[in-house]
Amino acid sequence: MMNLPKDAILLLSVVNTKLRDYYKSLDDLCEDMNAEKKDIIHKLEGIGYEYDGIKNQFV
Numbered sequence: 001m002m003n004l005p006k007d008a009i010l011l012l013s014v015v016n017t018k019l020r021d022y023y024k025s026l027d028d029l030c031e032d033m034n035a036e037k038k039d040i041i042h043k044l045e046g047i048g049y050e051y052d053g054i055k056n057q058f059v
Helices: 008-021 026-033 037-045
Strands: none
Touching: 008 026, 008 037, 026 037
């Protein structure tokens, strides 16, 4: 995950902020940041969060 925190809690904060402020979808974020979507999803599922495409946030 290029330029994204390895710590899950920090990752959650950064990803949700970027989704809110800059990207229309998790796919857009991953493409722009050259990040693996499955890695982000897996890491955040590990702390009890899942991606909600309607809200465009991990909840």
